[in-house]
Amino acid sequence: MRFLPNFHATLYTVYQLQQEAPRPKRVTCPQEMESRPKYYGREFHGMISREYADELLGGAEGAYLIRESQRQPGTHTLALRFGHQTLNYRLFYDGKHFVGEKRFESVHDLVTDALITLYIETKAAEYIAKMTTNPIYEHLGYTSLLKDKMVHRLSRGRTEPRRVTFQRDERISSPLVRRSALKDTPEKQCSYEKIHNFKVHTFRGPHWCEYCANFMWGLIAQGVRCSDCGLNVHKQCSKLVPSDCQPDLRRIKKVFSCDLTTLVKAHNTTRPMVVDMCIREIELRGMKSEGLYRVSGFSEHIEDVRLAFDRDGDKADISASAYADINIIAGALKLYLRDLPIPVITFDLYSKFIQAAKIPNAESRLEAIHESLLQLPPAHYETLRYLMAHLKRVTLFEKDNLMNSENLGIVFGPTLMQPPEQNALTTLNDMRQQKLVVQLMIEHEDVLF
Ligand SMILES: [Zn+2]
Numbered sequence: 001m002r003f004l005p006n007f008h009a010t011l012y013t014v015y016q017l018q019q020e021a022p023r024p025k026r027v028t029c030p031q032e033m034e035s036r037p038k039y040y041g042r043e044f045h046g047m048i049s050r051e052y053a054d055e056l057l058g059g060a061e062g063a064y065l066i067r068e069s070q071r072q073p074g075t076h077t078l079a080l081r082f083g084h085q086t087l088n089y090r091l092f093y094d095g096k097h098f099v100g101e102k103r104f105e106s107v108h109d110l111v112t113d114a115l116i117t118l119y120i121e122t123k124a125a126e127y128i129a130k131m132t133t134n135p136i137y138e139h140l141g142y143t144s145l146l147k148d149k150m151v152h153r154l155s156r157g158r159t160e161p162r163r164v165t166f167q168r169d170e171r172i173s174s175p176l177v178r179r180s181a182l183k184d185t186p187e188k189q190c191s192y193e194k195i196h197n198f199k200v201h202t203f204r205g206p207h208w209c210e211y212c213a214n215f216m217w218g219l220i221a222q223g224v225r226c227s228d229c230g231l232n233v234h235k236q237c238s239k240l241v242p243s244d245c246q247p248d249l250r251r252i253k254k255v256f257s258c259d260l261t262t263l264v265k266a267h268n269t270t271r272p273m274v275v276d277m278c279i280r281e282i283e284l285r286g287m288k289s290e291g292l293y294r295v296s297g298f299s300e301h302i303e304d305v306r307l308a309f310d311r312d313g314d315k316a317d318i319s320a321s322a323y324a325d326i327n328i329i330a331g332a333l334k335l336y337l338r339d340l341p342i343p344v345i346t347f348d349l350y351s352k353f354i355q356a357a358k359i360p361n362a363e364s365r366l367e368a369i370h371e372s373l374l375q376l377p378p379a380h381y382e383t384l385r386y387l388m389a390h391l392k393r394v395t396l397f398e399k400d401n402l403m404n405s406e407n408l409g410i411v412f413g414p415t416l417m418q419p420p421e422q423n424a425l426t427t428l429n430d431m432r433q434q435k436l437v438v439q440l441m442i443e444h445e446d447v448l449f
């Protein structure tokens with residue numbers, strides 16, 4: 001429970017309504033029914049009429065029983081008294097009991113939850129409909145009452161501009177001109193947008209929505225929780241929460257195979273630190289290494305590096321004393337990029353890049369690649385920009401390392417670009433374009449980014 005329930009009057013209302021909701025009253029059948037499925041108890045009355053069920057329930061709020069349908073034998077109906085009438089629901093069982101989305105261990109739980117929901121929706125329908133119109137989520141006035149993490153989240157949502165690294169619009173209007181000098185974007189606190197990763201959640205004990213501050217009612221699946229930052233909100237509120245997820249490092253268990261934007265948000269960096277650290281190490285001692293990125297390091301050692309990053313994060317030791325062979329570091333970088341759940345060149349944009357590479361006219365082709373680059377998510381774009389500038393520098397040592405943009409394209413094509421639907425044929429067909437896209441990005445890195 002994150003909220004002190006007494007700081008806002010409305011916090012109580014829905015909570016109190018839940019407390020007031022009618023309790024389930026099981027109406028049992030006096031005789032043993034032979035047709036009773038083993039997952040129902042004595043509340044099962046066999047095939048009785050709707051009217052007789054009504055009579056048995058005796059008008060008591062919360063009274064319920066199960067009957068076999070007369071119209072469709074073999075199917076079961078939950079008859080439940082609520083609001084001075086008998087409600088009939090088709091009842092299902094597949095290991096759990098359900099009438100709608102939520103699945104329950106017992107019919108008793110299902111009825112408890114149904115009564116809470118019905119009661120709250122009847123008593124507070126208007127209130128619920130308006131619940132989200134005045135979210136506390138952006139309301140600075142409440143922040144002092146909330147815990148540190150929430151303070152950060154709330155104030156950030158209100159005061160900081162969402163993007164600082166670059167304005168997309170400016171990039172779109174910028175013509176393809178050569179930059180005067182190679183320079184890195186100054187390190188700024190990363191402010192990429194990231195959507196929350198909401199999953200239906202069952203809360204133990206009372207919980208209040210961190211978006212609208214109202215109680216999350218029901219017995220199970222009362223709301224959703226973001227598995228990256230731990231934000232708890234109503235399902236209906238989740239659609240209104242801005243894309244300002246700030247992943248909690250304690251919730252991000254791995255570095256490799258973690259979504260790129262999630263990782264940079266969690267570490268508050270511009271690019272994944274794996275990329276920065278590996279490139280720094282390679283530029284320090286590997287630029288003249290023959291076959292850099294083409295020669296593979298021992299896979300056990302590469303696996304070691306992966307484990308070190310997963311375990312130690314940016315404290316991972318990848319220095320020469322830990323791994324003398326630079327191909328291990330190069331291999332770890334490639335593995336990192338290849339294992340991303342969404343590749344650097346995203347599945348969404350994959351075919352745009354492939355189509356761009358097929359354009360015969362060199363200038364239009366470059367223009368099309370540039371267009372596609374601008375549509376990448378900012379963290380992906382930034383990672384690609386940094387990597388291409390590095391690969392360009394690698395090619396400057398071609399005399400020693402024997403690597404040019406073409407063979408780097410062969411190496412990095414399939415690492416950075418993977419078709420959304422993997423099959424042997426597309427992979428084979430697209431190999432040429434994948435190579436070309438990367439090759440062109442290296443060669444024209446200074447005008448493309
Ligand atoms: Zn989140």
Ligand SMILES: [Zn+2]
Nearest residue numbers: 209212234237
């Ligand atoms: Zn809410």
